[in-house]
Amino acid sequence: ETGVTQSPTHLIKTRGQQVTLRCSSQSGHNTVSWYQQALGQGPQFIFQYYREEENGRGNFPPRFSGLQFPNYSSELNVNALELDDSALYLCASRSTGGDTEAFFGQGTRLTVV
Amino acid sequence: AQSVTQLGSHVSVSEGALVLLRCNYSSSVPPYLFWYVQYPNQGLQLLLKYTSAATLVKGINGFEAEFKKSETSFHLTKPSAHMSDAAEYFCAVSDRGTGFQKLVFGTGTRLLVSP
Numbered sequence: 001e002t003g004v005t006q007s008p009t010h011l012i013k014t015r016g017q018q019v020t021l022r023c024s025s026q027s028g029h030n031t032v033s034w035y036q037q038a039l040g041q042g043p044q045f046i047f048q049y050y051r052e053e054e055n056g057r058g059n060f061p062p063r064f065s066g067l068q069f070p071n072y073s074s075e076l077n078v079n080a081l082e083l084d085d086s087a088l089y090l091c092a093s094r095s096t097g098g099d100t101e102a103f104f105g106q107g108t109r110l111t112v113v
Numbered sequence: 114a115q116s117v118t119q120l121g122s123h124v125s126v127s128e129g130a131l132v133l134l135r136c137n138y139s140s141s142v143p144p145y146l147f148w149y150v151q152y153p154n155q156g157l158q159l160l161l162k163y164t165s166a167a168t169l170v171k172g173i174n175g176f177e178a179e180f181k182k183s184e185t186s187f188h189l190t191k192p193s194a195h196m197s198d199a200a201e202y203f204c205a206v207s208d209r210g211t212g213f214q215k216l217v218f219g220t221g222t223r224l225l226v227s228p
Contacts, residue, residue: 004156031214033214033215033216035216040220040221041220041221042203042205042218042219042220042221043157043203043216043218044218045215045216045217048214048215056215058215090156090157092157092216094214100214101159101162102159102214102216103159104149104156104157104158105156106154106155106156107155107156
């Protein structure tokens with residue numbers, strides 16, 4: 001059984017650019033969530049995808065968007081990057097059920113300069 | 114809105130000493146509660162979770178936590194600290210539901226273990 005993998009591991013972008021982060025879910029998991037973890041903070045929920053549809057969103061602006069594919073892998077897209085978008089972005093996958101364990105990837109460290 | 118408060122951004126213990134990391138939650142109904150650990154440059158790993166009537170929950174690596182509704186607490190303990198326990202620990206809460214899971218995390222507690 002493979003775990004959750006994210007790519008790339010590190011990324012440097014310029015303010016105003018767009019970025020795409022990728023996540024491969026753990027085998028058998030149909031739900032993917034994305035979290036933003038700023039330095040020294042706990043992760044903040046961005047959104048969740050279930051069966052290719054967004055079914056929950058945190059307090060993030062529309063320039064944060066996502067996709068989930070038929071194989072349950074996922075992308076996080078951020079447009080018009082701002083300096084405050086610099087953070088560790090974590091992807092978590094799980095099977096259906098509010099009490100099931102979310103398995104996290106190692107994250108993508110995004111730096112906006 | 115749900116929230117989690119972790120008391121103490123840093124906790125220092127000696128190897129072999131008791132580990133106690135504090136977490137208090139705010140929720141209108143009994144929620145699901147989780148403890149995660151994060152090692153440097155890593156993602157989060159689940160230590161344990163509370164989802165049922167069993168108030169004392171045992172997790173991996175010798176950790177356990179007790180759900181106390183009257184105190185709205187879910188403190189994490191380990192009888193004897195190891196050097197390998199040094200990491201960042203996050204308490205998280207989510208609503209009880211059938212499918213949607215939004216984890217609301219605390220700000221974390223960094224555990225330092227000295228020889």
